[in-house]
Structures are given as structure tokens and as C-alpha cells.
Amino acid sequence: MDTTQRTDQQRSADRRRRELLEAADRVVLRDGPGASMNAIAAEAGITKPILYRHFGDKGGLYAALAKRHTDALLGALRAALDAPAERRERVEATLDTYLAAIEARPQVYRFLMHPSEGGPQGDQGFDVGAYSFPLLRRMGEELADVIEERVDLGPNSQQLARVWGHGIVGMMHAAGDWWLGERPCARADLVHALADLLWGRLSAAGDKAGGPSF
Amino acid sequence: MDTTQRTDQQRSADRRRRELLEAADRVVLRDGPGASMNAIAAEAGITKPILYRHFGDKGGLYAALAKRHTDALLGALRAALDAPAERRERVEATLDTYLAAIEARPQVYRFLMHPSEGGPQGDQGFDVGAYSFPLLRRMGEELADVIEERVDLGPNSQQLARVWGHGIVGMMHAAGDWWLGERPCARADLVHALADLLWGRLSAAGDKAGGPSF
DNA sequence: AGACTACTGTTACCGTAAGTAACATGTAAG
DNA sequence: CTTACATGTTACTTACGGTAACAGTAGTCT
DSSP: OHHHHHHHHHHHHHHHHHHHHHHHHHHHHHHGGGOOHHHHHHHHTSOHHHHHHHHSSHHHHHHHHHHHHHHHHHHHHHHHHTSSSOHHHHHHHHHHHHHHHHHHOHHHHHHHHOOOOOOTTTTOSOOTTTTSOHHHHHHHHHHHHHHHHHEEOOTTHHHHHHHHHHHHHHHHHHHHHHHHHHOOSOHHHHHHHHHHHHTTHHHHSEEOTTSOOO | OHHHHHHHHHHHHHHHHHHHHHHHHHHHHHHGGGOOHHHHHHHHTSOHHHHHHHHSSHHHHHHHHHHHHHHHHHHHHHHHHTSSSOHHHHHHHHHHHHHHHHHHOHHHHHHHHOOOOOOTTTTOSOOTTTTSOHHHHHHHHHHHHHHHHHEEOOTTHHHHHHHHHHHHHHHHHHHHHHHHHHOOSOHHHHHHHHHHHHTTHHHHSEEOTTSOOO
């Protein structure tokens, strides 16, 4: 019947879609965020128009690809955030999870941070704010939810939690980006340094002799 | 003589270069980070090859353009960081300076954060770490210097300061990016929330009733 | 069987952008 | 006047995102 037929077709299309995404994944892993639609189609053994039929445009493909990785990473982060342990330990575990992920697959991580590659004519309007980094935003919102849900922040807790969520995620990201490029220390050292920062060691530290206060 | 001649020519070339950069600035301000070389050349009243003779390639032009704004912003930030006031006040002033800058010219800020727009074939190599955001990196290093110079952090202070510098800058950037897109609160509120985060209010806050600790 | 539909796939093309080669022009030095 | 050089141009190549138009193949309806 129609329904079974439609289901079959849909299943087939979904399977194809998954195959295409896996091919795209391989190409992105190989070529970085600049991977071209032609290269992806070739890797999948087909030609461009099929990609466009499945994903609409490059942004669509990239969004679908990003969603896979983002979901996976967010799942791991949430697990670390929800583990049965003290707050500080959880924060450190979350930081470590993120850093381990970007360490394991830097190209993918790079791709996730710069998905809005901005085609020549596609994004004329320059809608400020729509250019954002989907992964960072999603992580920030997720963390904000957890913070608001678990931490007692008094009045204005929602707004404070969102600021902190995005701020902490940005801290993690920038520090991780820098660390990945220079590798100045072990991962654990970075994790401890960032946790110390979040735990207010900057305000607790004394001024250095010789200068005015900073 | 040769020298005066060379000087004259060089001065003329420098002046021209500055004019071209100003034209590029106007175009970027108008069209965002996707501004084309043709558009910039047209705005400057010339044609493409001249741009290429002056800046090598698009990356060169963008780097030169970014340097101008980055220098200006870093100057303002350093002034806020060096003002005669308490540490907390200085931190808040620095955050506010940055946020005011991105609020005033979001396109420029967008451009500075995504300069490696990645032309079709230009950036094949995908040198991990070389894709970074020059402005963020420079701000991070600058802040790290100031922290190490002024704050007594005990052993390993250099490494800790660098981690913190990049982390704090990333926090500022991500929170600012999110805030610019959603405008959920006044600038001063954002500044206070971020300063509170840096001052360890997250670790000081109690658990919310009902759940395990976060 | 034969026409109709729907899906998958192709080739060939358009528009635009980065970057370059080759040619033209003005101007000071010998 | 000729040489050297910087400045400027037009016209081209290459590559990419995206699309139109066409071809094959399977199931469905009459």
C-alpha cells in the first residue's frame, strides 16, 4: 500500500542520506572545513545534484553534518555534567571531555566552529547574530540550563545562568583552541587551570610586588 | 638621489595603501566579511590587480585590515586595563570597553573574528591551529602578559596566566557574541554577570533544593 | 501490455569570485 | 630620445556553488 511504499522509500532515502553524510564526514576529516561539494559527491560516488536534492544547499549539508557531531559531543558533555560527584569534579570532567574530543579530531572540531563558511552570494544580508557558531551556542544554552537547574543563584537566576553558560563555554573553547595550536601543557594541567579560574582564584590572588593592583 | 627618490615612492605607495585600506574598510562595514575584491577595488576607484600588487592576496588585505582594528581595540583595552582603580573595576571596565566596541560596529567585529573566510581554493592545507582568530589570540596573549605581570600566582605563573588570558578572552567573546545576537539585557548587566563569574560566584553559590550538587 | 508516476542519476551549463598574464600609459633619469 | 619603473587597464583562467534539462528504472493504475 501507499504507507508501506512510502515507508520503504523513506527508509531508503534515509539510508542514502546517512551514507552521504558519512562520505561528507570522511572528506571533511581529510580536507577540513573547505571541503567542496564536488569532492563530497565524488567521495560518495555520485554527483553534485544528488547532494543538493538531499540537503538543499551547502548550508543544509553542513548543518546536518554538524548536528551529528554536535549531538554526540553534547551527549558526552551532559554525561560528564551529570556524573555522581562533587561540583568541581564535574566541571573538570566536562572540561576534560570537551578537550579530549577536540584533541582527537581537530578537523571536525574546526569544521563545527566555522560552519557558516559563507558562500559568495548566499549570505548577502549579513544578519548579525545569525552568523553564530551553532555548536558553541548549543553548548552555551545547554550549560545554562544545567546551571539554572542546579545552582541557587537568587533573583535573576535565569539571565545569570545564560550569561555564565555562554561565557564558560567560550572560555573552554578559546582556551582549547589556543592549547590545541601550541600544546603548551598536558590536558590535565589545562583543565585544572581553567577550573581554578572558575573557582575565583583570580580574585583571591594577591598583587605582585612592584606594581599597582590588577 | 636614489634614497630620496625611493623614499618619495615609498611614501606615495604607503599613502596609496592607506587609501586602499580605508576603502576596504568602508566596503567591509557595508557588506560584511564577504566583501569581494572587486567591490573593494571599485570602492577605491581602481581595479583588482592593484589590490593584489599591494596586498598579495585576499588574506593579505584582510590581515592588514584586521591589524588596524585589532591595534585600535587592543589600545582601548589596555587603557581600561591600566586605569588607576581596583582590580575588579578594571576588569569591568575592560569588559565594557570590548562590548561597547562590538556593539558599535558589529560588522567589523564579525570580520575580525572570521578573517579566514576561506576562499574556494586558497586554504587547502588546513594547518590546524593556523586557522585561529588573530584578534582573539592577540587579546589572549596581551591579557596573559598583564596577568602575569601584575598578579601573584605562585609557581607556574606563566602558564597559568596564559591559560587564563585566553580563557577570559574567550569568555568575553562568546558571551558578547551571544549577547549581540539576542540582546537579552543591558550591557552593564552582562559586564556584572561576567565579573561575578570571574570572581568565583559559581563556586560560592549553593545547590538548588531538589537535585544533587552541581 | 502500455501509459503514468516517482525516484535516482547524469551531463552541461550559469553566475560569481579569486587570482594572473599581457598589455598600455605617464614620468623621471641617463 | 631612450630606458627604466611604477601605475593602471582589459581579458583571461580556474574553481566553486547552484540549477536546468535530460535519461534510465522501478513499481502502479487502467
